[in-house]
Amino acid sequence: MGNLSNFVKRLRDIMRNDAGINGDAQRIEQIAWMLFLKVYDSKEQDWDMSEDDYHSIIPEACRWRNWAVDDRSGNAMTGDKLLSFINNTLFPTLKALNVTPETPIKKSIVKTTFEDANNYMKDGVLLRQVINVIDELDLSDYEESHAFGEIYESILRELASAGSAGEFYTPRAVTDFMAMMIQPKIGERMADFACGTGGFITSWLKELAPSINTTEDQAKYDSSIFGIEKKQFPYMLCITNMLLHGLDIPQVFHDNALLRDVLDYTEDDQFDVILMNPPYGGSEKAEVKNHFPADLASSETADLFMSVILYRLKKNGRVAVILPDGFLFGTDNAKIAIKKKLLSEFNLHTIVRMPSSVFSPYTSITTNILFFDRTKPTTETWYYRLDMPAGYKHFSKTKPMKLEHFQPVMDWWDHREEINIDGFDKAKKFTAQQLSQELGYNLDQCGYPHEEEEILEPMALIYQYEERRASLNAEIDRVLADITAILGGAKE
Numbered sequence: 001m002g003n004l005s006n007f008v009k010r011l012r013d014i015m016r017n018d019a020g021i022n023g024d025a026q027r028i029e030q031i032a033w034m035l036f037l038k039v040y041d042s043k044e045q046d047w048d049m050s051e052d053d054y055h056s057i058i059p060e061a062c063r064w065r066n067w068a069v070d071d072r073s074g075n076a077m078t079g080d081k082l083l084s085f086i087n088n089t090l091f092p093t094l095k096a097l098n099v100t101p102e103t104p105i106k107k108s109i110v111k112t113t114f115e116d117a118n119n120y121m122k123d124g125v126l127l128r129q130v131i132n133v134i135d136e137l138d139l140s141d142y143e144e145s146h147a148f149g150e151i152y153e154s155i156l157r158e159l160a161s162a163g164s165a166g167e168f169y170t171p172r173a174v175t176d177f178m179a180m181m182i183q184p185k186i187g188e189r190m191a192d193f194a195c196g197t198g199g200f201i202t203s204w205l206k207e208l209a210p211s212i213n214t215t216e217d218q219a220k221y222d223s224s225i226f227g228i229e230k231k232q233f234p235y236m237l238c239i240t241n242m243l244l245h246g247l248d249i250p251q252v253f254h255d256n257a258l259l260r261d262v263l264d265y266t267e268d269d270q271f272d273v274i275l276m277n278p279p280y281g282g283s284e285k286a287e288v289k290n291h292f293p294a295d296l297a298s299s300e301t302a303d304l305f306m307s308v309i310l311y312r313l314k315k316n317g318r319v320a321v322i323l324p325d326g327f328l329f330g331t332d333n334a335k336i337a338i339k340k341k342l343l344s345e346f347n348l349h350t351i352v353r354m355p356s357s358v359f360s361p362y363t364s365i366t367t368n369i370l371f372f373d374r375t376k377p378t379t380e381t382w383y384y385r386l387d388m389p390a391g392y393k394h395f396s397k398t399k400p401m402k403l404e405h406f407q408p409v410m411d412w413w414d415h416r417e418e419i420n421i422d423g424f425d426k427a428k429k430f431t432a433q434q435l436s437q438e439l440g441y442n443l444d445q446c447g448y449p450h451e452e453e454e455i456l457e458p459m460a461l462i463y464q465y466e467e468r469r470a471s472l473n474a475e476i477d478r479v480l481a482d483i484t485a486i487l488g489g490a491k492e
């Protein structure tokens with residue numbers, strides 16, 4: 001392919017002229033299902049060669065090579081014929097594929113990927129042009145395939161702009177930093193229970209790859225990931241991402257990790273490492289909360305995912321998870337119960353506080369990275385406040401956070417010391433007793449001393465106010481309960 005870096009722009013320019021495409025979200029989804037079929041067809045060529053008796057789950061007429069490829073003979077489908085084939089043959093066929101529990105994952109993912117996929121384009125000629133651009137990709141060429149991996153990342157970043165509150169792309173710098181600090185080992189399995197497009201998984205694989213020395217190592221590497229994604233579109237992108245990264249059998253499932261009783265999890269359901277940025281700001285219904293013990297049954301999505309993490313972490317396992325400030329300072333019953341469990345049954349050893357603009361421009365919600373393991377109860381927790389690098393007022397789409405911006409905390413990590421700047425704690429150690437007894441499980445320590453001059457986007461502002469209101473209401477209820485107890489339960 002000629003100018004690979006121009007790939008997304010070419011597709012966008014063509015699709016702008018199609019009346020069926022309404023905005024970037026549909027445009028990217030349209031690209032996504034075609035990319036999946038192109039990448040899957042390339043994989044099938046490999047499987048055809050490496051397996052003696054390989055049979056595609058996709059009927060011959062629906063395989064990319066047999067309908068999408070334009071050999072310039074003038075026989076390639078286009079216009080109304082192409083549109084009719086896609087709408088009336090391709091999609092119904094792939095949605096209706098016969099999949100059983102015995103169907104190999106690498107085959108069943110086709111049906112799962114297309115379950116809720118859509119063709120939005122209405123102009124068959126423009127659709128042919130888009131298909132031809134995508135088919136120019138030579139995924140058999142290592143260099144081009146690798147280069148396309150980078151382009152794919154840009155497509156995933158584009159997805160972020162089409163997301164809603166609580167759903168956004170985690171910057172690669174953040175996922176890479178978390179994977180680095182967790183120090184993956186061959187033979188370990190990692191999980192992300194809200195994996196989105198697979199950012200944490202790819203960072204894990206990148207960090208683990210240098211440890212591969214034998215064919216046995218390679219096999220363990222290939223089976224080292226587990227992902228769950230509730231929404232169809234990110235799931236489709238994630239599966240394609242995994243195939244591009246050489247995982248022929250991606251253990252990624254289209255499911256909702258909150259719809260199983262956490263008390264039913266056994267050791268077989270647990271993982272050595274969990275890397276996550278769970279969705280937050282959402283409110284879950286009673287049918288979801290019923291899958292959790294009463295004291296942990298929060299209506300807040302991030303809280304529930306935190307509970308899932310606690311129940312699905314192996315003994316001696318390790319976690320790096322991104323959570324909003326609301327979890328740190330929250331005083332509602334469920335948050336307190338989760339934090340009690342975290343400190344009493346797990347070792348919360350480090351909290352890295354991140355600037356509010358890390359996820360800019362998609363959200364201004366301030367977030368933190370919690371690092372903990374299941375080795376012992378917490379004895380002490382270190383905080384490190386990551387300040388904006390010199391020359392940056394805010395991160396932005398044009399000036400995103402880079403891995404090098406984590407260097408101060410990486411330098412501090414193995415040589416920890418308390419740091420105080422201008423009377424404000426930048427790095428400080430707290431005992432578990434201080435956090436629980438003296439501070440009442442308020443983990444909101446070593447925060448930013450000055451409010452950043454930033455106008456929050458409406459949804460972020462609403463979320464922030466709701467979190468603060470819930471926390472204050474819970475604190476008022478607690479104080480009133482204490483007063484009532486002192487008065488012997490008397491009421492006026």
